[in-house]
Amino acid sequence: MIDVTKMNDSVLTLNCELIETVEETPDTVITLTTGKKIIVKESRQEVKNLVKSYKKEIYHIS
Numbered sequence: 709m710i711d712v713t714k715m716n717d718s719v720l721t722l723n724c725e726l727i728e729t730v731e732e733t734p735d736t737v738i739t740l741t742t743g744k745k746i747i748v749k750e751s752r753q754e755v756k757n758l759v760k761s762y763k764k765e766i767y768h769i770s
Contacts, residue, residue, distance in 0.1 A: 732751065
């Protein structure tokens, strides 16, 4: 799970296993496998780094 910030400054904890795509258009839009789209303040690269950190923590990858 990763924490992202919605445009109204509320923090959302997101199951990153459901992320299908992350686009910057210029806002960052996360599309989930369910078809739901979430616009967040983090950049595409920040979302990518959050997911990588989460996976490293879960799988203890160095």
